Amino acid sequence: xxxxxxxxxxIGMGCTKFGENFSQPISSLIIDAVSEAMEDAKVESKDINxxxxxxxxxxxxxxxxxxAMQWDNLPVTRVENNCASALEALRNGLFAVxxxxxxxxxxxxxxxxxxxxxxxxxxxxxxxxxxGYMQAPAxxxxxxLRYFEKYGIDVEEGKRLxxxxxxxxxxxxxxxxxxxxxxxITEETVMKAPIISWPLGLFDCCPTTDGAxxxxxxxxxxxxxxxxxxxxxxxxxxAVGRRDVYSGRIKDRDDSDYTIWNETVAASKQAYDxxxxxxxxxxxxxxxxHDCFTITELINYESLGFSPIGKAKEDVESGFFELDGGxxxxxxxxxxxxxxxxxxxxxxxxxxxxxQIQGKAGKRQLKNVDLGVAHCQGGNPTGGxxxxxxxxxxxx
Amino acid sequence: MAxxxxxxxxxxxxxxxxxxxxxxxxxxxxxxKATVGPDEDSLTMxxxxxxxxxxxxxRGDIDGLFFASTTSPFMEKQMSATIGVAADLNRNISxxxxxGSLRAGSNALKAAFDSVKSGSNKxxxxxxxxxxxxxxxxxxxxxxxxxxxxxxxxxxxxxxNIEGIYSISDEIMDNxxxxxxxxxxxWEERFIITExxxxxxxxxxxxxxxxxxxxxxxxxxxxxxxxxxxxxxQAAGKLGFDYETxxxxxxxxxxxxxxxxxxxxxxVACLEEAKAGDKILFAxxxxxxxVFLLEVTDKIAEAKGGKGxxxxxxxxxxxxxxxxxxxxxxxxPDSVERMPPIRPPATISWRDQNxxxxxxxxxxxxxxxxQYPVHRICSECFSKDESTEVRxxxxxxxxxSCTVDNLGYGGGASPFWAIADFEEVRARLQxxxxxxxxxxxxxxxxxxxxxxxxxxxxPVYGWKSRLVR
Numbered sequence: 001x002x003x004x005x006x007x008x009x010x011i012g013m014g015c016t017k018f019g020e021n022f023s024q025p026i027s028s029l030i031i032d033a034v035s036e037a038m039e040d041a042k043v044e045s046k047d048i049n050x051x052x053x054x055x056x057x058x059x060x061x062x063x064x065x066x067x068a069m070q071w072d073n074l075p076v077t078r079v080e081n082n083c084a085s086a087l088e089a090l091r092n093g094l095f096a097v098x099x100x101x102x103x104x105x106x107x108x109x110x111x112x113x114x115x116x117x118x119x120x121x122x123x124x125x126x127x128x129x130x131x132g133y134m135q136a137p138a139x140x141x142x143x144x145l146r147y148f149e150k151y152g153i154d155v156e157e158g159k160r161l162x163x164x165x166x167x168x169x170x171x172x173x174x175x176x177x178x179x180x181x182x183x184x185i186t187e188e189t190v191m192k193a194p195i196i197s198w199p200l201g202l203f204d205c206c207p208t209t210d211g212a213x214x215x216x217x218x219x220x221x222x223x224x225x226x227x228x229x230x231x232x233x234x235x236x237x238x239a240v241g242r243r244d245v246y247s248g249r250i251k252d253r254d255d256s257d258y259t260i261w262n263e264t265v266a267a268s269k270q271a272y273d274x275x276x277x278x279x280x281x282x283x284x285x286x287x288x289x290h291d292c293f294t295i296t297e298l299i300n301y302e303s304l305g306f307s308p309i310g311k312a313k314e315d316v317e318s319g320f321f322e323l324d325g326g327x328x329x330x331x332x333x334x335x336x337x338x339x340x341x342x343x344x345x346x347x348x349x350x351x352x353x354x355x356q357i358q359g360k361a362g363k364r365q366l367k368n369v370d371l372g373v374a375h376c377q378g379g380n381p382t383g384g385x386x387x388x389x390x391x392x393x394x395x396x
Numbered sequence: 397m398a399x400x401x402x403x404x405x406x407x408x409x410x411x412x413x414x415x416x417x418x419x420x421x422x423x424x425x426x427x428x429k430a431t432v433g434p435d436e437d438s439l440t441m442x443x444x445x446x447x448x449x450x451x452x453x454x455r456g457d458i459d460g461l462f463f464a465s466t467t468s469p470f471m472e473k474q475m476s477a478t479i480g481v482a483a484d485l486n487r488n489i490s491x492x493x494x495x496g497s498l499r500a501g502s503n504a505l506k507a508a509f510d511s512v513k514s515g516s517n518k519x520x521x522x523x524x525x526x527x528x529x530x531x532x533x534x535x536x537x538x539x540x541x542x543x544x545x546x547x548x549x550x551x552x553x554x555x556x557n558i559e560g561i562y563s564i565s566d567e568i569m570d571n572x573x574x575x576x577x578x579x580x581x582x583w584e585e586r587f588i589i590t591e592x593x594x595x596x597x598x599x600x601x602x603x604x605x606x607x608x609x610x611x612x613x614x615x616x617x618x619x620x621x622x623x624x625x626x627x628x629x630q631a632a633g634k635l636g637f638d639y640e641t642x643x644x645x646x647x648x649x650x651x652x653x654x655x656x657x658x659x660x661x662x663x664v665a666c667l668e669e670a671k672a673g674d675k676i677l678f679a680x681x682x683x684x685x686x687v688f689l690l691e692v693t694d695k696i697a698e699a700k701g702g703k704g705x706x707x708x709x710x711x712x713x714x715x716x717x718x719x720x721x722x723x724x725x726x727x728x729p730d731s732v733e734r735m736p737p738i739r740p741p742a743t744i745s746w747r748d749q750n751x752x753x754x755x756x757x758x759x760x761x762x763x764x765x766x767q768y769p770v771h772r773i774c775s776e777c778f779s780k781d782e783s784t785e786v787r788x789x790x791x792x793x794x795x796x797s798c799t800v801d802n803l804g805y806g807g808g809a810s811p812f813w814a815i816a817d818f819e820e821v822r823a824r825l826q827x828x829x830x831x832x833x834x835x836x837x838x839x840x841x842x843x844x845x846x847x848x849x850x851x852x853x854x855p856v857y858g859w860k861s862r863l864v865r
Binding site: 038134135137138139141142143145146149194195197198199200242280382383 | 798802
């Protein structure tokens, strides 16, 4: 198998203001994100060869994108992999460009979560009674209790640990103009918030957000025609679990204790191998990781190889993942503060790393940004994940 | 001779103190009554009672399942067919629903007895349940409780022979409920007791004893339905039974009047304490009366296996206030606006009924790996279409993790989720009737049949777990 490393460049990106965009339909969010990306790349509609559009609930077929952009007869595919839908659009566009089929493609993610009428990823959907109807907050709460149980952390101590992550991400959000929340919070606020699903309180959960994000991709050898500071894709992984990982023999199954996200481990291994990353804690300089709940980010530190297994607590307490830490995570606020329009989040993550590499991240700008990781994780820990990991970095 | 081979019961965990109801209506009250939770109804109670009754009896030997209730969740759709799948009985059972009368339970028992005696059936389970409601604030609201009882009628190894059955039919407008009314109504009490219950009960029981050739002194226990405790004792007294020794202690102040299942529930309680040789006179009431003479055999000890009335009566949780009771009874809407799950299509419920209603997993014939729900491909050895269905509904599990989903739709309560470890398989299950403070990792769970909420209130049924009762 060949590696995807350095074959495809990102030459333009766009992202709407994330938030409660009640007045904007999905077409309007798509127009804003795609237009910003095309202006950024200095390409026009006529230059686009193909497109991929990721969304969970934003409509079916690629026609959602062509309708918004008034494009005729382009090869457009709508893709869906739950919260990883935007990275799935990126993955599809990326491989199509890498194989030489297209020169320039657009990849887009968009979602109108505020049109569902529910909060905290509790969308109504058809269900099979035998699979239960366990919503994301409850499933992640069950994982939190297992994590605390396994590592001997009492629940109050665990809640404080998760609170530190919420405080970090909310602070980072205050520095990101397009974030859903731009308000710093304290640990006490997090600790005293109403309980959504014990032990997860309101501030342990990401908000319900509308937004869209987009990227323009081209073959790496064409990129310098468009701009000097393009970035390169270094690796791309995807691992889709089974809906029934919670079933099965209990003994000898490490994937059933919910304290490590196995699909994320697998997806990151694929991406790291392609990118030549052997020590992610040391080599990765910035990461946007899935933090639909604070416990999600905590366990992801370990699943992505940033912290040794069972040791994320020490890194949280030492500030390792803060803006001035050894490996800043969710520098724009993450899902927690920037918001989580499900199908748009993956490209929003890449957008943050793109800006950081280009030195355009304003008050939250990091120094010496090199390899960055964007990670999305759809599904939930008691029912199988769709985990996607993209590694990007500056041009040579 | 045909008779009762085994028996079981179900009484909801939740009880409300009569004084809590009294508080809401500026009056007092003594005792308590059992009430369904938001996920229970007559079907769910009937399944749990049937499973309790069946116990370790071979389910393959059961060839009849009769359901009796005046509060079936469906006017049109046979519940005994649903119960047959939930209780994992054969397809070739005789399934029948009995309704429309407080005598539906004893009517079904008589039909089962006649069927077994005629040789048409060998083992018939009769499961009766009711959850009737009185208008809030009315005496009926105080009197009516919820519960179920199940009795298996068989022609071999019976724990109590049915020596005779004597019935009379009686037309009277004493209690009634019209098709679109959710509340029970009655004519004034003096009339309905004097000319209804008391007259019919005395006439039927006297006639029955004469017909059976027994006298009051021959009877070890008199067990009957009655609309309330006062007339229960009065009728027993008029028939010549000694209050102290010959009358079954009634369940009015602990469970309440459970309608079509009430007589059977008291009979089950009576059998739980009976000894070989006891003669029991059992009488029901409702537009007439069915009177049964039973004689307990030496198999009675083997028949006492399940939880029965004694365990379910003792295991209880008090509802904290009247508003919670009204919410449980769906007389107040759920106070939290939530999105209900979309009802699964009838096609899915049909083709996956063994997983959903029967709580079956699949066990790989090659490697023994168990999966739930049923899967065609084994996740361990990947063999295809090489599995056997295994029933999980009568197994216990342990809590691996759990939480209450305060945003989830529970149809009157927030869903309480557990990751439950059975010996061979793990499942994502709700824990019924529990609060987060009551459950911890490692606790034992047993299974209970419940109703699931859906977007248009058409009931969807399946299995949940509960703390062991």
